[in-house]
Amino acid sequence: MSRAELLSPEGLRIDGRRPAELRKITSTTCVLSQADGSAYLEHGNTKVLAAVYGPREARHRALVLHDRAILNVELNVAPFSTGERRRRSKNDKRLLEMASFVKQTFEPVVIATLYPRSQIDIYLQVIQHDGGTLQACINATTMALIDAGIAMTDYVCACTAGWVEREAAIDLNYIEESSDTSEVTIAMLPKSSKITLTQMESRLHVDKLEEVFRLAGEGCKQMYEVMDKTIRDRAEDLARKMAV
Amino acid sequence: MPSLISPAERDYILKGIDCNIRADGRQRPDYREVILETGVISQTSGSARIRLAGGTDVLVSVKADIGPVLVDPETGEGADKGQIICNVECAPSASQQFEGRGADELNNELTQMMTRFLSHNTTSLSTSSTSSTPASNSNGAGGINLIPKTEVQDLGDGNFDFEVLDDAEDTEVVEGREDMPICVTLNKIGARHIVDASPLEELCTEAKLVVAVNRSGELCGLQKGQDGGIEPSLLLEMIQFGKTLGQTLIKQLDAKIKAEADADMIKRQNGQPVVKLGFFAQ
Numbered sequence: 001m002s003r004a005e006l007l008s009p010e011g012l013r014i015d016g017r018r019p020a021e022l023r024k025i026t027s028t029t030c031v032l033s034q035a036d037g038s039a040y041l042e043h044g045n046t047k048v049l050a051a052v053y054g055p056r057e058a059r060h061r062a063l064v065l066h067d068r069a070i071l072n073v074e075l076n077v078a079p080f081s082t083g084e085r086r087r088r089s090k091n092d093k094r095l096l097e098m099a100s101f102v103k104q105t106f107e108p109v110v111i112a113t114l115y116p117r118s119q120i121d122i123y124l125q126v127i128q129h130d131g132g133t134l135q136a137c138i139n140a141t142t143m144a145l146i147d148a149g150i151a152m153t154d155y156v157c158a159c160t161a162g163w164v165e166r167e168a169a170i171d172l173n174y175i176e177e178s179s180d181t182s183e184v185t186i187a188m189l190p191k192s193s194k195i196t197l198t199q200m201e202s203r204l205h206v207d208k209l210e211e212v213f214r215l216a217g218e219g220c221k222q223m224y225e226v227m228d229k230t231i232r233d234r235a236e237d238l239a240r241k242m243a244v
Numbered sequence: 245m246p247s248l249i250s251p252a253e254r255d256y257i258l259k260g261i262d263c264n265i266r267a268d269g270r271q272r273p274d275y276r277e278v279i280l281e282t283g284v285i286s287q288t289s290g291s292a293r294i295r296l297a298g299g300t301d302v303l304v305s306v307k308a309d310i311g312p313v314l315v316d317p318e319t320g321e322g323a324d325k326g327q328i329i330c331n332v333e334c335a336p337s338a339s340q341q342f343e344g345r346g347a348d349e350l351n352n353e354l355t356q357m358m359t360r361f362l363s364h365n366t367t368s369l370s371t372s373s374t375s376s377t378p379a380s381n382s383n384g385a386g387g388i389n390l391i392p393k394t395e396v397q398d399l400g401d402g403n404f405d406f407e408v409l410d411d412a413e414d415t416e417v418v419e420g421r422e423d424m425p426i427c428v429t430l431n432k433i434g435a436r437h438i439v440d441a442s443p444l445e446e447l448c449t450e451a452k453l454v455v456a457v458n459r460s461g462e463l464c465g466l467q468k469g470q471d472g473g474i475e476p477s478l479l480l481e482m483i484q485f486g487k488t489l490g491q492t493l494i495k496q497l498d499a500k501i502k503a504e505a506d507a508d509m510i511k512r513q514n515g516q517p518v519v520k521l522g523f524f525a526q
Contacts, residue, residue, distance in 0.1 A: 031523050032301070035337060040523035045286065049523065051337030059343070074336055074343065080288050080305035087331060123337040127303070128287055 006176055007165040014176065015044075019169040020215060022159075025226045027140070029147040029234050035123075037148025041140040044173060045130035050140035051123045052148040055115035063119070068112035073122045075099040075137065081129040083174075099124070102137055105158075105187045105197040111151040120150060131174040132160050134185050134199065139223060146231055155227060156196060158187040159219030161212045163204055168211045170219040184209075186216045190224035193217070247341065249447040257448050258434050268442065273489060275440045280500050283508075284522040293522065296440065301338070330358040353469075361425055361456045361465040425456040425464035426494050428486040432474055437482050439489060453479070455486030459494055463487065 006014055013019065023044030032038040035051035042048075058064045075095050079087040102122065110120065122144070124137050138158035145152060161170045162183040169176070172183055182204035187197035204212065257267065264271050277297040285291040288305040295301045313327055332354035334347040341347075431441040431449040441449060450472030456465035463483065468474065474482065508518045 026524070028524050032337060034339060038337070047285075047522075049337065053340060076333070076335055078303075078305070078333070079331055080285065080291075080307050083287065085307045085309055121336075121340075121343070123335065123343075125335050125337055128285055130287075 006179060006181070007167065011167070013164065013169060015173055017169075017171075019164065019167045020218070022171045022219060022222055023173070025223065027143060027227065027230045029143050029230065035144075035148075037144045037146070037150070039140045039143035039147055041136055041143065043130075043132055043136045043139075043171065045128055046132055046136045047126070047128040048133070048136040048140045049125040049127060050137070050144035051125075052120065052141075052144040052150065053123070054120040054148075055118035055150070056121075058117070058119040064117050067116050069110075069115035069118045069120050071103050071106060071110065071112070071120050071122065073099040073103040073106075073124070073141075075102070075124045075126070077126045077129065081126050098134055098137065101134060101197060101199060102141055105138055105156055106141065106145070108196055109152050109154060109156050109189065110145065111153060114151050120145075129174065131172050131177040132185075134158065135160050135171075135187075135223075138187050138197070139227060143227055143231065147234075154189040154191050155224055156187050157190055157220040157223040157227065158185060158197065159216045159223055160185045161216035161219060163208050163212060168208065168215045170215045182212075184212050184216055186213065186220065188217060188220040190221055246443055246447065249444060253444065254448050257445055261433050261436050261438060261445075266438070266442075267444065270440075272436060272438045273485070275493075278496075278500075279525070280497065280504075281521060281525065282501060282504060284520050299442065328359070328363045330355055330362060332358060357454065357465075357467055361427065423458050423460075425458045426490050426497070427454055427456045427465075428490045428493065429454050430482050430486055432472065432478070432482070435478075437478070437485070453482050453486070455483055455490060457487045457490035459491070461487055461491055 011019065017023070025041070025043055027039060027041040029037070029039045031040045031049065032051050035053055037052040039050045040048070041050070055069050058070065063070055075098050077095060079085055102124065106122075122141055124141065126133055126137070135158040138156055142156045159170060160172055160183055161168060162172050162176065162181045163169075164172070164176055164181055172181060177183060180202060182200065182202040184198065184200045184204070186195055188195050260266055261272065266272070270276070275296070276299060279295040279297070280292065282290070282292045284293050284303070285305050289308040291303070291305040293301070293303050313325060315321070332351055334342045334350055336343045336347070342350075428439060429441075430437045430439055430453045431445060432451045432453070433445065433448050438445065449470055451474045452469040453474065454465070454467040454469065455463070458464055466483070511518050
């Protein structure tokens, strides 16, 4: 397969980053007035909007659990989000899989027993896609859940890492992701360093795995700092407004 | 988004509209404050986010692609024209009722309406062998007020031998965008009609009329919605009203877009980066 050089002789990546450098992350919460909690997150050119509704009465009686809340995740990708316009159906297997990853990631973290017989809805909208959609979705969901005031044991921070040509690199963009690079996405609870999700695509030599994991873990910690700052700034802003 | 309304609330809204005063202090022909920003999504040929104060929030993107066109096999017509493909999606993040398959009906209705309004009124909208493909994504949170943000199309130029210039600077604004129609939705409540209905007002609506007009005041499309009827005399009045309002709206939006473009231009000339707020705008 012919492909562009992903790593320059100086060791810089295709977008000029160093291997262990994240893209610029910008985020904000409380972007939608209708939702109980919402967040908007940009990882470079990847843009995701998350909305959380609930805990509220479950839509389907059959699904109700008597001792805890159920999580419901729906993921939508805008037709214009990718380079080539393509409309994905709601039942696209890839999207359903991603939604299920997000659900599995958050099930152990959300303290669902506090909200018995109810449902928490998480709606994700990918507005622009430039690699690392899953990590962006998970990070946006964390912030939206916090914004909604839903009890969680910790933040969930996700980061991808992969083996790009001869080095491990984090936060792969679309070009790196699509040129047969092995890619690992992990989601981590930054305080206890526990991992709630690992997902790998393509193959990777087992000797390289540890290095990739270590980098992804470091990436998660950096993500945590950025997300925590946004949340704290927002809370401070609210507190200030309430004091007046 | 409410789905039920009490008789008292309905009465309040009805009588208010009769006296030309609405719950949020507007008069019958008043719009909510319109917030508009263009160029919010960098991967598209053109994009806009439009918000009506505290209510509807719509994100529109236009993508221009090289693709097959419909050519009449007998006359050979249409070879020099592009085609417009519309797609409207109501995201579940906007309202609970759009969850799962809940938005399908509305999506379909709006997509079809957009296609009809846009593709039959834009015969001059054609660049050789380039077909424009608008995709819109509507987060209809409050009243459904479709304003096709078609004024902001920026198409990359493509010439005959499929050589698309890969230069962000070397683009031209698509021809014929001045003829694009704009939609005004009129809601008939009691014997009167209003524009830009709030969610509660929408629940009292007997009949809804969507009027599409272009800059020169030509009627480009009409669609009646909801179950009530409209008297012929009132219908004519509503169309006339929609036409005048639509033309004013086009002027106002033009001014907004121009002001934004000018501000961006000044920033570029001074070497400052042009920062789009997008979803960071509060």
